[in-house]
Amino acid sequence: MGGEVPEPRRLHRALSFGCGVPDEALHLVMGYVDGPRDREAASLVCRRWHRIDALTRKHVTVAFCYAAEPSRLRARFPRLESLALKGKPRAAMYGLIPDDWGAYAAPWVAELAVPLDCLKALHLRRMTVTDADLAALVRARGHMLLELKLDKCSGFSTDALRLVARSCRSLRTLFLEECFITDKGDEWLHELAANNSVLVTLNFYMTELKVAPADLELLAKNCKSLLSLKMSECDLSDLIGFFQRANALEDFAGGSFYEVGELTKYEKVNFPPRVCLLGLTYMGKNEIPVIFPFSARLKKLDLQYTFLTAEDHCQVISKCPNLFVLEVRNVIGDRGLVVVGDTCKKLRRLRIERGDDDPGLQEEQGGVSQLGLTAVAVGCRDLEYIAAYVSDITNGALESIGTFCKNLYDFRLVLLDRQKEVTDLPLDNGVRALLRSCTKLRRFALYLRPGGLSDMGLEYIGQYSGNIQYMLLGNVGESDHGLVRFAMGCTNLRKLELRSSCFSERALSLAVLQMPSLRYIWVQGYRASPTGVDLLLMARPFWNIEFTPPDIVRHVTADGELCVDRQPQVLAYYSLAGKRPDCPGWVIPLHPDA
């Protein structure tokens, strides 16, 4: 077994029983235990520890909202101050999960908002949230709510935001990034600016909300502690007043350059003196100079939504030696990555997103390969996170990453399928080298092309993935045999996503039964049976299996084209809540009945 598997945590019962540690002391000690895993272990020592953990637990993340019932959470952790809930599978962020899939916030808000009278922070991710839910939350907790994060959620309107703005006067964080919000006017921002004087973070980045620059100015005037504003599109020249007033601002993203090429219009844009985290939407070559005055102090730069070419990237990045986080599209090219490797010696996180695939565009030629990734690996030794869409990749490049980036915690690689020739497949040895070297890896994604990884390579992943808890694999392996051998190695894997693979339903089931820590699996693109009946082989107590059969008719789009997501999907997970009550008709819960 490769990788370092953590020692099982051993807590001695003697501590709890024999030594007579008083409850008060245990309360105090427990207060210093923050890690959820440590808490989990402590709660299993004995009933007393379980009780004291429950009473002192301040934060809980429910990794999947159907894994437990809200009433159970309330009963166990009555003094919860902060709750995070995740809903739809990650695939929803890629348009692969229909809107009516579920993940409703309603039962949670209804059950928890009133009784959890210490609750100050709520974070919902990929969930369906209605105006009524938010109204109920505000009624019960509004006066003391400090943090409301609605992350990639949908189903509500600016009416609810207006209520939040009017009632939650202690709110420090309002986060709405990538939400689908029905826009009924911009009064919500005006209310927020008029009623709140303590806001620190406001995020409505990647939403379609239209706001008035005057309200932002008012916000900056009233909230002296505003550190972060990430917003929807709004011409940067209209934000000059806001920037003048927001003296504390460190983080800005969004805006827009509506008059591309009109630098004169943007020459007067002066960012506040402390801004060091930046993402400018629609920035083009001619507007680059707006960031030059402070580029040397930038710690984060998001260029994903800009019009820059590979050459422009080189120009910008060469002036940003202090970056910790860089987010770009693959238009950056290998040339740009060489500059990154030479310049950004402190880089911790690098994300290279996928740009346009349209043939003939220079963007495609700017794709990223083993050359760029190797340059980054050699140059940026502190990297903890790499996510990259590459056009080509070699075993050698993967090995280099393993050799130089020892602190890698999260590695995600997608091999695009546009380029005809890929230099060096399969990637078995490179993947093995990377996994062997990067022992801190906890998350790992490898999405290749057919032939990208043999059964042997897949087995290596299982064998050397000792500490990895989350994995996404696509187009890997050659047969069922590879999958099962892979699964035998995955002792600590908790969440697995598989896409576009050759495995049979039966092999999926067998694999699931091999992974002792697995609590969630999502699969699309496998050899499905018409009814998903072989999935029943993975049936066991508390294990929910939801099968979405292929449905060609239902998902024809308006233009008569077939949607991509009509491939059958499987979602299976441990749940204490039993079958979920709100399954849409097109999802079939599979269950063995005795």
Add this chain to the structure above:
Amino acid sequence: MSRMEGEGNAKVGGIGQEMPAAKEKLGSSFAVTCNLLSRYLREKKGGLAVSGIVDMPPAADVGGGAFRPPTTMNLLSGLEETSAAKTSAVDVELSLEKASTGQLLGAFPTENQDAENTRELAAKEEARQLTIFYGGKVVVVDNFPSAKVKELLQMANAGDGALDKAGTGNAVPQSLPQPAQSSLPDLPIARRNSLHRFLEKRKGRVIAKAPYQVHSSVAPFKQANSDDSWLGLGQEVPMKQLEM
């Protein structure tokens, strides 16, 4: 849990797993399912190898077995024959699949595998666990005497006609077109929603504002070396629906 794992054992699992798929695919009746069951029992009695469970098969074999396009379809045609004793291509197919499954499973012994095996060998005639897959559900009966299986079969056979007529209105037609090669549809690599929207908007902006046309002397179709040309007008091909 252990029950299901036990099920996954060698022969029991091998055949048991065939049944549901076949049943569902064809919408065949309970009787057919039970026929399979009886055939399985007969094979087992015939001492059809508990061997090979422990040995790993050559990888090629496993691959072959596992990758065969839905073996269940073949099984299906076999199911229609009441005479289970018939030796046919279907049976060969079946046992191959079974063998590979058994071997696959055999490679990962479950805790109770040994016990299970011993029991199988020692007490062929004794009562054992019966697993029935029917209507998408699994029924497990412990200590089911094998003699009773025949009764069960008769019962099921009697109901066969009625079932065929009455039930399974939504059954999949028997002439279900079998994909010649169940080749996997090529799933396009998905794109993040936020980037998808950005690229769409960019297209709109390029068309509406034509920013670089104004400031660049580069002809729209000129490529490379021009820093702006990737935004070039007219080169934009409408994004295909599938490229998400």
